[in-house]
Amino acid sequence: MSPPKLTPMLQQYLEIKEQYPGTILFYRMGDFYEMFFEDAELASKVLGITLTSRSHKDDANKIPMCGVPFHAVSGYLGKMVKAGYRVAICEQVEDPKAAKGIVKREVIRVVSPGVTTEDQLLDAKNDCYVSALVLTKKSNKELLAGLAFVDISTGRFQLAEIAYPHNNPASLVDTFTRMRPAELLIAQDECKQLAPITEQLSSELGQLCLTPRPDFQFETEAATTTLTEHFKTSNLAGFGCDQFTVAINAAGALLHYLHETQKTELAHIKQLTPLHQSGYLIIDDSSRRNLELTETLIGGQRQGSLLAALDATQTPMGARLLRRWLLFPLQDKQSIEGRLESVEELIHNGEIRRNLQQLLSEVYDLERLCSRLVLGHGNARDMAAIKTSLAGLPSLHHLLAQCSAPLLIQMTESFDVLADLHELIDAAIRDDAPISLREGKLICEGYNEELDHLLLLLRDGKKLILDLETKERERSGISKLKVGYNKVFGYYFEVSRAQAANLPEDYIRKQTLVNAERFITPELKELENSIITAQDRRLELEYELFSEVREKLTEQDHRLLQTAEILAQIDVLTNFAELAVKHRYCRPTLDQSRSLDIQEGRHPVIERSLPPGRFVPNDVHLDQEAQEVLIITGPNMAGKSTVLRQTALIVLMAHIGSFVPAESAELCLVDRIFTRVGAMDDLRHGQSTFMVEMNETANILNNATTDSLVILDEIGRGTSTYDGLSIAWAVAEELAQKDKLGVKTLFATHYHELTDLAATNSRIKNFSIAVKEWNDTIIFLHKLIQGATNRSYGIQVASLAGVPDHVIKRASEILKNIELGEYTPQGEPKIAKSAGRKKIAPQPRQMALFAPPYSPTVDFLSSLQPDDMTPREALELLYKAVELAQKE
Incomplete structure (x- = not known):
């Protein structure tokens, strides 16, 4: 089979493709971006478009091909990049009309998942x-x-x-x-x-x-x-x-x-x-997931996360900055207080806050708009968005100047209202400008004299010709002189043959008719050429003028980006203030003690999901003297995990400079927040639930300091009861004793035996979530109270969850059997007893007054390891035991 014949165009395609390995080449051909060979086969599948061929369909050497229209390329580009592919955009960089042979093409940029400015991809x-x-x-x-x-x-x-x-x-x-x-x-x-x-x-x-x-x-x-x-x-x-x-x-x-x-x-x-690691409150990836800071633990959704609950920002820049603040919480008290003071002032001055938010809502994404201009991708609509954003800056600056908080004063002094850039765009760029830069209608009338003349020619060309006709009648004194037009000569002046001799000297004869003569003048031909070429020149000139404006803005990009940064900070701070007013948040007090005291604390996410007034707030106090490790017991669904998480989130919110959901909060600064919450296999890394638990626990024990906050929820559930209890006990003990000062810890557990820890260490205290028993069921009070509970109420929770009644009844019988002891006097396992089975009357038992005498047989039997014996060894040892018993 002969190889496919390559046209000059395909040869050019392959040469450019070779320069950009590992990319999909979008090759511009007229109104389409085309792909060939393997690129076409891949792109057709990813984009869901028809795969065709460059040659006849019956040709054995047909070349796979597919294409997308240039005006809709952003959507297709987005699909390719989101699928993980890098795309090279190859444009025609030469006018096809002026090209000799194949049109010159070049890759103008490469778009990849990490390198893009396309709105559809960001x-x-x-x-x-x-x-x-x-x-x-x-x-x-x-x-x-x-x-x-x-x-x-x-x-x-x-x-x-x-x-x-x-x-x-x-x-x-x-x-x-x-x-x-x-x-x-x-x-x-x-x-x-x-x-x-x-x-x-x-x-x-x-x-x-x-x-x-x-x-x-x-x-x-x-x-x-x-x-x-x-x-x-x-x-x-x-x-x-x-x-x-x-x-x-x-x-x-x-x-x-x-x-x-x-x-x-x-x-x-x-x-x-x-990107310094110091200076920030550290929250590792596991703790970020457990606390659902930016996405939910189940489903990975933004909605339901702390970020979503805190984000009522007005601008994209503010939303991104809020996310960065949440991922990099401050640890410097002065910086945090600066934010808190600004938020407090904006809370107290509601009119300024509301007006700031209104003005910010009209600001577009200045950061990304500026970057698009600098990279040469920005269009007239981007400039119109910048103009709209800049229009409100003087008013915004005026409002900011009325604030007295030091951080807000600092912003006011650094604030550039960019009035000159607003004036430039307003004077140059039309509000109704199209996305394309080659279709005209970009530049305002009055901005450029030459463009104004071209627009006049296009709009009033015929009128200008008629005006010239009137002018020439007056100049020549021939009242019947008229303008005509044909495809051969274009525009001309026509007079009778008798009057031709009276025309001025600059008239040039072009045609003689039976009764008339036709002439042209330099002015007429110049006007005609201007009208004919006006549209092409207009498109060219508008693009040149637009590029000049874009260049002027690009030269001032540092001012645009600085203003965008200040706007983002104002946006986040006003957002914090609005949240505090709307949801009754308080200003946290930061001190140098090593204690956390939260009164009436609430979970910022869960509280919003409940009807107003339904969320039950709780007090939490932690210090490193009398109440350092809290062992929290109580049934499932009672709210243990909520109390743990809300404590961590309140501390975190304080560190980003936000008010917090509580009646009051006196907090010390912490260096790290650790969490070990929930149980889930990590199948990606081949780790069981217990292994995940132990990895996270080891990280806490190895890295927590006396300035850390530790949240533990159900350590040891992934293994046997006794192993889990032993590990949980040892972990709690270590956290209470680490570096002789211990670590502030909230430890929720179902191991009620851990409550005995309080008797071994004065810094360990028992707390529980209150429930009320009523008519064989329970009512969750969701209130954290001092003191331990010795019941888990698991059967009642199972009933509330809809487990069938007969299963609940049987579970209750088994629970009673277990609580009475493991075996009946006859040796029957009590866990198997049931009210529906035949009862065996218990035999009286008498406790021996003296200890039983020494028995060689019993001693011999107790030393054996049956699991390690072969059948023959077991039989021989059995005979020996019988022999010993007969001697007794």
């Missing part, structure tokens, strides 16, 4: 990071990871270094799960070595696009050069990053990748920020 409320990873050996026991993250849609560029033990990359994985990048770059030669890490990250993050890159880009010299040339500095000391040698390698490779894929200067990436 979640307005989440950052979209592309990351890079470099690993090196720090010592015989430790590895050093260099990480870099960029959100190209906002220009945020961060790096970090993390040291971790060879066999425990938990801290590295935790950073990735907090940042949640969509794409990860690694060196090509490191793919096999990094496979265990990348597989774990893919498992934790879901769909992670892995992108191998040339090794030289990760080398120190090349990476440093890439960074310093971009930032136009001699070194990176000014960013506080010069000591991050390994992370700089990752950052340089990442920036090189962005330059290569975006084909532009990336001017909106203006600084490199260290």
Whole structure:
């Protein structure tokens, strides 16, 4: 079979495709983006479009082909990228009318899961990071990871270094799960070595696009050069990053990748920020999941999470900032107090708060709009959105200037209302401008003299010709001079043959008729040419003017981004104030003690799901003197887990500068919040429920400090009762004694034996969730009270859950049997007794007055290990036992 014949166009396609391996090439042909060969077969399946062929359908060498219309490319592009593919956009960079031979084409950008500015691909409320990873050996026991993250849609560029033990990359994985990048770059030669890490990250993050890159880009010299040339500095000391040698390698490779894929200067990436681990309250990935900070534990939905409950922000920038604050809670008291003071002022001044929110609701996503302009993707509608956003800034600044909180004053002083940029867009860009930049109707009349003239020609061309006719009648003195038109000569002046001799000298004869003469003048031909070419020139000029405006805005991108950052902070703070007013939150008091005292605390998520007034608030006090570890008992569904979680969430909310759902809250700053909640197999890592429990418990015991808060819910349920009880006891004991000061801990359990711990340590106290027994059932009071309970009420809960009555009755009988003892006097297991079975009268028993005499037979039998015997050995030992008994 002969190979398929390649046209010049297909040869060009394959040459460009070769330059971009690992991508799907969207190749522009007229009004479509076409794909060929394997790309077409893949894209047709992913996009659900028809696969055709380039040649005749009966041709054995037909070339697979499919295409999508250019005006709808964003939707198709979104499907490809969300499916995990990288797409190279190849455009015609030459006018087909002026092309000699095949039209010149070039890839103008590459879109990938982590590198995109398309609205259809971005979640307005989440950052979209592309990351890079470099690993090196720090010592015989430790590895050093260099990480870099960029959100190209906002220009945020961060790096970090993390040291971790060879066999425990938990801290590295935790950073990735907090940042949640969509794409990860690694060196090509490191793919096999990094496979265990990348597989774990893919498992934790879901769909992670892995992108191998040339090794030289990760080398120190090349990476440093890439960074310093971009930032136009001699070194990176000014960013506080010069000591991050390994992370700089990752950052340089990442920036090189962005330059290569975006084909532009990336001017909106203006600084490199260290992602410090210190200075923030640490909540590991397991605890973030258990507390459902950003998504629910079941289903992974945003709705039902703490983030969703706290997010009533007005702008996308504010929503993203709130998420970052929640994932990186502050630990600096002064910074937290600065936020709290701002929130308090906005609570007390409701009119300013409401007006700020109204103005913020009219602000679009300035961060991403600015980035689109800088990258050359922005259109006139993006500029119109920027203009609308800037229109309210003077009023917003005026409102802010009335505030007295130090943080708000600082924002006021830094606030740039960008009046000149608003004026520029308002004067230049039409409100009804289309998305396309090549269709005209972009620029306002009055902005450019030449464009105004072209618009006049297009709108009033015939009138201008008639005006010239009137002018020439007056100049020539020939009242019957008239303008005509034909396809051969275009426009002309016509007069009678008798009057031709009286025409001015600049008239040029073009045609002689029987009774008339036709002439042209330079002015007439110039006007005609202007009218004929006006539309093409108008489209060209409007694009040029738009590009000039875009360039002027791009030059001021630092001002736009700074204002966007301030607007995001105002948005989050007014959001906190609105939540506090609407849901009766109080300002937490932060002190230097090591105690937590929450009065009438509530769960910020569960409270909203119940009718008003139905949620039962609870008090929680923890200190490191008299009440450090609380052992909380009570039935399922009574509310133990709610009390535990709400305590952690109240502490967390205080650390992000929010008011909290409580009557009052006096809190110390904590360094970490640990949780061990629920029981669930981790099938991705082949771990059982018990193994997951023990991993999380080990992490707590190894890393909790005296400044930490620990939340434990049902330790030891994944193994046998006695093993679980023993482990739970030892864990509680260790937390009460760790570093001689112990760790503030809430410990919910069904092991009632743990309540005996309170007798062994004065810092351990027993609490329970109150219930009321009524008519053989129970009523949950959901109230935390001091003192232990010795009942779990499991059978009553089972009844409430709808377990059949006869099963409930039988369970009650079995429970009574167990409580009376394990065996009947006849040796029958009491767990098997039933009221419906024949009762055997008990035989009287007399307790012996003296201890039984020593028995060699009993002693011999008690020393045996039957499980370790062969049948023959067992028979021989049985004969020996009989022999001993006969001697007695």
